[in-house]
Amino acid sequence: MKICICGGGNLGHVVAGFAASHGHDVQLLTRHPERWSNNLTIDTPDGKTLVGHISRISNRPEDVIPQSDLVLLCLPGFGIADCLKQIAPLLGVGGLPPVGSVVSSTGFFFEAFRILPPSTPLFGFQRVPFIARVGTYGHSAHLLGYKPQLSLAVEQTDDAESLRQQIETLFQTPVQLLGSHYEVSLSNSNPLLHTSRLYSLFKDWHEGVSYARVPLFYEEWTEEAAELYIRMDNELQALLAQLPVRPGSIPTVLDYYESTDAPSLARKLRSIEAFKGIPAPMKSQSPHTSPSLGGDRGGLGNYIPDFQSRYFTEDFPYGLAIVRQQIQEHRMDAPNIEKVYQWGLPLTSQQSLLT
Secondary structure (H helix, E strand, O other): OEEEEEOOOHHHHHHHHHHHHOOOEEEEEOOOHHHOOOEEEEEOOOOOEEEEEEEEEEOOHHHHOOOOOEEEEOOOHHHHHHHHHHHHHHOOOOOOOOEEEOOOOOOHHHHHHHHOOOOOOEEEEOOOOEEEEEOOOOOEEEEEEEOOOEEEEEEOOOOHHHHHHHHHHHHOOOEEEOOOOHHHHOOOOHHHHHHHHHHHHHOOOOOOOOEOOOOEOOOOOOHHHHHHHHHHHHHHHHHHOOOOOOOOOOOOHHHHOOOOOHHHHHHHHHHOHHHOOOEOOEEEOOOOOOOOOOOOOOOOOOEEEOOOOHHHHOHHHHHHHHHHHHHHHOOOOOHHHHHHHHHHHHHOOOOOOOO
8 A cells, every 4th residue: 555654753653664664655744854764663572673665755745645545644633633734635636545543532533524525534543553652763663562453433435344454454453443433532541541640640739849750650550540540431431321332332441451440450550561661741850860760759859740741732632622522512520530631731831622
């Protein structure tokens, strides 16, 4: 297939390199083409090294969108609408390729319905296909974890099965079709996972408070954060019961993580290999000081929350905002989601288009 990847972040690197290494013609739309090599190296959890050749790299949509068989956005929530507006006029050139997003819980389908031609086939993942981290920007990346199966929502096409097969071929992973875009747009993954942990870490923060060290985001997951995550998920599950989604299409967090309560969920999140070594989103108040992952927690220190991190700028004004909007539209009560949302949104530097 001839695939256009839009976005050069963690997932953009790994998806582009993975697809190219498996023989697909990959083109890349990125704001920084000058920083990219045409040869991209990806290391995998099983010790393999994948090398993919990117056939064209550009910051001009007209260079890479026309004649693509598939367009895949690997973008944060705040980049989706702008990208769709740029590519929309080009989708009629040579037909209407399917347009999808590797992350669907930050508003992709809602924006695509609004911006793209109504005949554009759309697809989106329920959870990202890889756990990914950039190595050297534009040159290498780390594929830290695979998913055993991918779940996909498809809209605006009469041949969803063909698109499912294309995605299965692209990612070399079994793909199941879901019944509705709600099943990928509303997620108990990052929008609830990240925000519950952030709240438990920083709910007492205010100007003048600093921390002695940077805790590990997952490996030090607490029962308090796990309990809040479960309560927020219960509120999401109540919303799903009011929507045209199939029962069980979005598993509860306890089912997904094979847990029974907050203590077992906390233990599970602390043990996931691909999550190890990831620090909480914090920054040093002294620009030349490296974050410390050791020492005692709390007290006066050098570190404060990094409100420019995507944990904040993505998951509150986009991911959690979409869940909250649906809850409000259905006149439901969700005190835990509301509490976390009202705490986190003012800390971000952006305001969601959904608020």
